[in-house]
Amino acid sequence: MMKILIFLFLMLVPSFCLSQIKTGTFSDWEVQQQKEAKPTIIHIYTDWCAVCKIEYFQLNKDKELVEMINENFDFINFEAEKTKEKIIFQGKEFNYLPNGNSGIHELVLALSKNKNQPVYPLWIILDENQELVYYHEGQFKSEKMKEKLLEIF
Numbered sequence: 001m002m003k004i005l006i007f008l009f010l011m012l013v014p015s016f017c018l019s020q021i022k023t024g025t026f027s028d029w030e031v032q033q034q035k036e037a038k039p040t041i042i043h044i045y046t047d048w049c050a051v052c053k054i055e056y057f058q059l060n061k062d063k064e065l066v067e068m069i070n071e072n073f074d075f076i077n078f079e080a081e082k083t084k085e086k087i088i089f090q091g092k093e094f095n096y097l098p099n100g101n102s103g104i105h106e107l108v109l110a111l112s113k114n115k116n117q118p119v120y121p122l123w124i125i126l127d128e129n130q131e132l133v134y135y136h137e138g139q140f141k142s143e144k145m146k147e148k149l150l151e152i153f
Contacts, residue, residue: 019060019061019063019066019067020060020066021059021060021066021069021070021075021077022069022070022075023075023076023077024074024075024076025076026076026078026087026088026089026107027087029074029076030088032074033074033130037128037129038072038073038074038128039072039073039074039125039126039127039128039133039152039153040073040074040075040076040125040126040130041069041073041074041075041076041123041124041125041149042076042078042111042123042124042125042126043056043075043076043077043078043121043122043123044078044080044108044111044112044118044120044121044122044123044124045077045078045079045080045120045121045122046079046080046081046082046120047079047081047082049120049121051120051121051138051139052120052121055121055139055140056077056121058141058142059140059142059145061142062142062146064146065142065145065146065149068146068149068150068153069149072149072153073149073153078105078107078108080104080105080108080118080120080122081102081103081104081105083096083105084096084103084105087105087107089107089110090130092110094106094107094110097109104118108122111124113135113137114137119137119138121137121138121139121140122136122137123135123136123137123140123145125148125149125152127152133152134148134152136148
């Protein structure tokens with residue numbers, strides 16, 4: 001009986017873990033785009049943003065959406081105020097801009113339409129040619145995201 005329970009546990013645990021959006025970094029993305037260009041979703045957030053955390057959790061709960069993203073898109077989860085490494089994006093170099101105890105990454109300011117105070121979460125969707133196809137500030141509900149991604153894909 002114990003062996004059966006262990007077997008069932010081992011079979012069921014991976015199914016719960018599989019429904020998570022696979023994320024990458026900008027350096028991984030550059031390499032991946034050279035191999036196989038895909039549309040890209042850039043999720044810009046901060047660790048203090050409660051809406052960002054709730055939203056990301058809700059998106060990961062939607063197995064259909066997670067599967068759509070993992071199969072058809074590259075996904076970059078980008079922390080706007082803690083990412084300090086230099087990023088080369090679309091041939092330009094972007095760096096972290098410190099401001100006392102905090103700061104912001106130049107890439108966030110470049111991608112945001114609101115240059116003085118970006119709104120979080122911020123969603124940028126690029127086509128396979130790295131052209132902007134959708135821009136969304138604030139919470140992005142999973143149903144709305146599915147609609148937009150189906151239009152792109």
